[in-house]
Amino acid sequence: MRPKIILFFIGVVLSICSCRSDFETxxxxxxxxxxxxxxxxxxxxxxxxxxxxxxxxxxxxxxxxxxxxxxxxxxxxxxxxxxxxxxxxxxxxxxxxxxxxxxxxxxxxxxxxxxxxxxxxxxxxxxxxxxxxxxxxxxxxxxxxxxxDAIFLYPKRFADGTTETLPIGDEKIDGFYLDENDPINGNELQFTNDKPYVIYGYAAVPSDKTATFEAGTRVHFHANSGLIIAKNASININGTPSATEKLENEVVFEGDRLEPGFANVPGQWGTIWLTDGSTNNKVNHLTIKNATIGLLIQNNDGTTVSIKNTQIYNSSNYGILAQTAKINGENLVINNAGLASLACTYGGNYSFTHATFNNNWNSSKQVAVLVSNYISGAIPEAKALTMATFNNCIIYGSYSNEMSLTRKTGAAFEYQFNNCLIKFDNVSNQFTTNADYQFNTDSAHYNAILLNKDPKFFNTSQNKFNIDATSAAFAKGNSAYLIPLDILGNTRSLPPDLGAYQNNVFPK
Missing domain, CATH: 2.60.40.10 (Immunoglobulins)
Known part of the structure; x- marks a missing residue:
């Protein structure tokens, strides 16, 4: 009988609960x-x-x-x-x-x-x-x-539902050519600071044309979007120094999500792609945020890509990826990239002066600077690195070794580091006998190197790479490589500091 009594009491309890006035509001x-x-x-x-x-x-x-x-x-x-x-x-x-x-x-x-x-x-x-x-x-x-309000640039949508595309090798991507006689926007090759721009897909600069960006221009890229500089085309970015952290006179490229939660999210959009044969590209006072690759520079036509006073932050792959390119960089700051802040690959000719390359990406595979003369699987795999010169630079980050030099035989591999602060701990001694990392004894490739010294950046998580007199980079530069003004337009003292910033000038 005991089971029946238990069932009886359960029934009583359920009947009482069913009388609760949960929804008698x-x-x-x-x-x-x-x-x-x-x-x-x-x-x-x-x-x-x-x-x-x-x-x-x-x-x-x-x-x-x-x-x-x-x-x-x-x-x-x-x-x-x-x-x-x-x-x-x-x-x-x-x-x-x-x-x-x-x-x-x-x-x-x-x-x-x-x-x-x-x-x-x-x-x-x-x-x-x-x-x-x-x-x-x-x-x-x-x-x-x-x-x-903004100016929106995007591929045309046709009556059959398809979207305008651009040919990239054997493939096609969503994109369109900028039109200097667009019936709605006018000259799309002249970017002004009147309104921000929002780009969907890849906007391409046609051959023999130049896209010009005036000081203060803001360009926002949607996911999987970017800018392509075609063969014989050019980009001319004319930013100027700003007085505040608002970067009011910089040209700024970033994603189209303006909410604070997206302010430092990498990989929100594609890249600025200087394709094979683009020419006379000039970049001054540009800030690039949250791209997949900030600048992709491929085999430009022999003219030098000039990149000055430029900042690139939070790239999911590379800050700058150069392949058989020719670049002159002055007063650059690149921070946080999934693979390398700066990658000079497949040969080329490179010169960087008063640059700060840092990488705090949370991965043991990342580096601040990668230099190589090859690409696996390419034909040929190796191309001549005729020069990679770094003067008065800082190469630093959160990983033990923030520089990688990799080469294949069969092509030149020439490099030079002068008056640079480099983080390269060689903790496991795996590079002790590697001829490319003899910082103290190889005077043909290294001069006045500060190894594993703390630059004491102001705040790396906020992309503030200013230094003060306690920094190991303070007054360690060589005046022979002097760029008279720093990235903010401040006059450098003598001897100059390493990196892109003059000491004791901090964000307001």
Whole structure:
């Protein structure tokens, strides 16, 4: 009989529980509490959706309540949309009779897609409210979004649904040629600072044409997008020194996600690709952020790519990847790349002066500087490295060895490091007998090298590579290689510091 008694009591308990008034709610009395009283959805470009933002709503009373309405103040016309505890409501705008249990909470997720015409014309803010209940019980949470107007450049979409493409070898990629007589944008080869640009796909500079970027230009690339400089085409970037951290006079290339959470996310877009045969490329005061490869430079036509006063940060593969290229670099800063901050490969001719190459990528395979004269599988595999010269430079990072020199026989491999600070611990002694790493005895390739000394950068996680008088790089440069002004336009002292920055000049 004992099992029957147990079943009887279980039945009694279940019947009592079924009589609970879990959903016998009382009306909301306007006593809800919120995780935020205002939600700032950060800056978005016109007609581009925002990230999703979260609001938590609390019922701290001892009673289950019914909220008659949760809605957007502008109703069905609002440019915001939301879900309430996973419910879609009416077009994501209006929700009726939402139950919130005692001592419980619910989540509201909010997004927006708005145009510049929706925003206030004086401050470009688009605003609304989430309204809980009405009348005497009305409670509001404010919504604020800054809408930024932009010029959008993208491949054409044809009537059959296909998209304009560019031929790349035997393949095609989503892309288009910039048009100097575009009926909507005008001269697309002249980038100005009037409005930011947003590029979808790869924008290509046609042969015999030059894309020019004036000081203060902002270009934002969507995922899998970038810029291609075709054979016989050129790029001319004319940034100037800036007075503040806003880099108001720099030309800036970065992704099209403007929210703070994306500020330092690598690999958001593709690359700036100087293809085989591009010519007379000049880069001055350019900042590149969060690309896959910041600059991809391939076998330019014998003219030297000039790269001055340029910063490249957070590249998922390489900051600069050069293949059989010819580059003169002055006042460069490259930090954080999945493989190498600077990679000079498959031969070429390179000169870098007063540059700071750092890599704090969390991987034992990364280096700050890689130099080689070959590519595996290519025909031929090796090409002549006629020169790779580094003067008054810093090569540093979080890994024990931040420089890699690799060569194949059959092609020249010429390099020179003068007055450089280099991190190369050789912890396992695997390079002790390697002829390319004899820093102290090989005067043909190394002069005045500071090995494994701390440059004491100001803040590497914030890409601030300024130094002070306590740095090992302080006043260790050779005046014979002097670039008179540093990357910020400050006059260098004598003897100069190593790297791109004059000492004791820090970000404001």
């Amino acid at each position: 009382v009306a909301s009395t306007g006593d809800l509490e919120f995780s935020k009283d205002t939600i700032y959805l950060d800056t978005v470009f016109t007609n581009i959706g925002s990230s999703t933002y979260r609001l938590k709503v609390y019922n701290k009373s001892k009673k289950d309540i019914n909220i008659p309405t949760i809605k957007l103040g502008k109703g069905l016309n609002s440019k915001y949309r939301m879900t309430v505890d996973g419910m879609q409501g009416t077009n994501g705008k209006i929700f009726n009779n939402v139950v919130l249990l005692a001592k419980d909470s619910l989540y509201i997720f909010i997004e927006t897609t708005a145009t510049i015409t929706d925003a206030n014309p004086t401050d470009f803010l688009y605003t609304d409210q989430i309204q809980f209940d009405s009348g005497e019980n009305l409670q509001n949470v404010e919504l604020v979004t800054l809408i930024q």
